[in-house]
Amino acid sequence: xxxxxxxxxxxxxxxxxxxxxxxxxxxxxxxxxxxxxxxxxxxxxxxxxxxxxxxxxxxxxxxxxxxxxxxxxxxxxxxxxxxxxxxxxxxxxxxxxxxxxxxxxxxxxxxxxxxxxxxxxxxxxxxxxxxxxxxxxxxxxxxxxxxxxxxxxxxxxxxxxxxxxxxxxxxxxxxxxxxxxxxxxxxxxxxxxxxxxxxxxxxxxxxxxxxxxxxxxxxxxxxxxxxxxxxxxxxxxxxxxxxxxxxxxxxxxxxxxxxx
Numbered sequence: 001x002x003x004x005x006x007x008x009x010x011x012x013x014x015x016x017x018x019x020x021x022x023x024x025x026x027x028x029x030x031x032x033x034x035x036x037x038x039x040x041x042x043x044x045x046x047x048x049x050x051x052x053x054x055x056x057x058x059x060x061x062x063x064x065x066x067x068x069x070x071x072x073x074x075x076x077x078x079x080x081x082x083x084x085x086x087x088x089x090x091x092x093x094x095x096x097x098x099x100x101x102x103x104x105x106x107x108x109x110x111x112x113x114x115x116x117x118x119x120x121x122x123x124x125x126x127x128x129x130x131x132x133x134x135x136x137x138x139x140x141x142x143x144x145x146x147x148x149x150x151x152x153x154x155x156x157x158x159x160x161x162x163x164x165x166x167x168x169x170x171x172x173x174x175x176x177x178x179x180x181x182x183x184x185x186x187x188x189x190x191x192x193x194x195x196x197x198x199x200x201x202x203x204x205x206x207x208x209x210x211x212x213x214x215x216x217x218x219x220x221x222x223x224x225x226x227x228x229x230x231x232x233x234x235x236x237x238x239x240x241x242x243x244x245x246x247x248x249x250x251x252x253x254x255x256x257x258x259x260x
Contacts, residue, residue: 009090010181015083029083033067036133036149062129070131070151079164082154090147091185093139099192111188112148118180125156
């Protein structure tokens with residue numbers, strides 16, 4: 001049996017506190033946030049002129065309603081190594097085309113929020129403050145590609161105080177993230193249009209959210225020494241997303257959304 005065609009492209013990356021190799025630093029995050037805020041959609045020009053009200057592009061879930069507020073919040077909530085986490089949530093265009101046009105944007109917004117909530121709860125943590133923006137584009141095949149960019153802080157609040165937060169693919173975090181994302185999108189489609197969409201993915205096994213027992217088997221107790229990890233370990237954990245996740249490759253992400 002061949003690999004199931006993706007139903008949802010979900011990806012996370014970190015922005016380092018270090019400017020080394022041009023991969024991090026406050027300036028890098030600022031430019032990324034400005035791109036998220038002012039990127040022109042196919043039918044939505046959002047250029048901002050000085051002195052005029054800012055475009056309402058961000059959905060503020062506690063981190064900020066514009067790039068300046070979000071940048072400041074990320075600086076205040078950064079860890080030793082991570083200035084911010086950025087996610088992409090991009091449901092499959094052929095499946096989104098089955099959803100009535102008037103419902104699509106709300107579906108993607110709700111999907112994004114459910115993925116954030118589900119992932120942090122599965123990790124045994126409170127959901128942090130975050131913000132996200134919804135973008136719209138067409139693929140090379142002419143299909144609508146609604147997707148969100150999510151920005152989250154580098155730390156989380158715990159019973160022991162604020163701690164560094166890491167996503168470690170070697171510990172199964174990437175697999176967990178993608179499983180939750182797929183399960184939430186499958187549920188959203190079932191609710192919006194019924195289960196008939198599954199006929200378009202006959203090779204796909206039913207996706208479901210992982211149970212607590214599965215999480216315990218994957219991770220065991222949370223490691224309190226996470227804040228001691230070094231930047232070199234972060235680079236070793238992530239780098240570019242490779243075939244171990246069963247998702248689209250980094251070059252496709254760059255083609256869709258621009259360089260990191």
